[in-house]
Amino acid sequence: MRRIGASEARHFLGHSDESEEVERAVLKTLLIALKTRDADTYDHSKRTVKISLLLGRECGLDYRELRALEFGALLHDIGKIGVPDVVLRKPGKLNDFELAMMRRHPSLGQEILRGFSFLDDARIIVAQHHEKWDGSGYPLGLRGEEITLSARVLLVADAFDAMTTDRVYRPAKSFDEAAAELDSCAGTDFDPGVVAAFHRFPRSDWERLTRGKHLSAVPDYRPGPPATDGFVDRVLLNRFAT
Numbered sequence: 365m366r367r368i369g370a371s372e373a374r375h376f377l378g379h380s381d382e383s384e385e386v387e388r389a390v391l392k393t394l395l396i397a398l399k400t401r402d403a404d405t406y407d408h409s410k411r412t413v414k415i416s417l418l419l420g421r422e423c424g425l426d427y428r429e430l431r432a433l434e435f436g437a438l439l440h441d442i443g444k445i446g447v448p449d450v451v452l453r454k455p456g457k458l459n460d461f462e463l464a465m466m467r468r469h470p471s472l473g474q475e476i477l478r479g480f481s482f483l484d485d486a487r488i489i490v491a492q493h494h495e496k497w498d499g500s501g502y503p504l505g506l507r508g509e510e511i512t513l514s515a516r517v518l519l520v521a522d523a524f525d526a527m528t529t530d531r532v533y534r535p536a537k538s539f540d541e542a543a544a545e546l547d548s549c550a551g552t553d554f555d556p557g558v559v560a561a562f563h564r565f566p567r568s569d570w571e572r573l574t575r576g577k578h579l580s581a582v583p584d585y586r587p588g589p590p591a592t593d594g595f596v597d598r599v600l601l602n603r604f605a606t
C-alpha cells in the first residue's frame with residue numbers, strides 16, 4: 365500500500381498547518397491543567413493511550429477513530445479536575461455521596477471539551493468511558509453496542525492499567541491476575557470482543573508496553589503529526605519509546 369506523507373494527510377483531512385498548531389496548543393493546555401491537578405491521573409492517562417491504540421487497532425478501528433481514541437484516552441479523566449481532593453485522594457472506600465461526586469467526572473470531562481470541534485469524537489469517548497457492556501455503568505447505563513466501540517476499548521485499557529498499578533488503597537495486581545479479571549468480567553463489564561483482542565497479543569507485548577510504568581521512563585506527551593499509514597506504530601515506537 366502506498367504511504368502518504370504528513371502534508372498530504374493534512375490536505376486529505378482538511379487540516380491546515382495553522383489548525384494543527386491550534387489543536388496542539390489546546391491539547392497542551394488541557395494536559396498541563398490535568399498534570400497540575402493530579403499527576404497520577406496524567407501518568408495513568410499516558411499509559412492508557414498506548415494500551416488503547418494497540419487494542420483499538422486490533423479491534424479494527426480506522427485512522428480517524430484511532431486519532432479520536434488517542435485524544436479520548438489521553439483526556440478520559442480530565443473531568444477529575446472538578447472532583448474535590450477529599451474525594452479524589454481518599455485512601456479508603458468512598459461513601460455514597462463521594463461516589464456520586466466521583467461519578468460526575470465523565471460528564472464534567474464532556475463539558476470541558478465542548479467547543480473544540482477536533483475533539484468532538486473524543487468527547488463521546490470521554491462521556492462513555494465508564495459505561496459497561498451489561499448496562500451497569502454510568503452515567504447513562506448504556507449497554508452493548510449502544511456504547512461506541514472506542515469507549516469499550518478504552519474501558520478495557522483503563523482497567524488493565526489501573527489493575528496493574530499500585531493505588532493508595534491496594535497494591536498492583538500481577539499480569540496473570542489482571543488478565544483473569546478481564547476474563548471474569550467479559551460479558552458483564554467488558555465487551556467480550558475487546559477482551560478477546562487483548563488475548564491475541566502475547567503476554568510479552570503487554571509487559572513490554574507497561575514496563576517501567578512506575579518510573580519516569582514515559583516521556584511527556586507531545587501531540588504528534590497528523591496520521592499517515594503506520595501512524596499507530598509511530599506513536600507506539602517513537603512518541604512513547606521507553
Ligand SMILES: [Fe+2]
Nearest residue numbers: 440441469493
Ligand atoms: Fe474515569
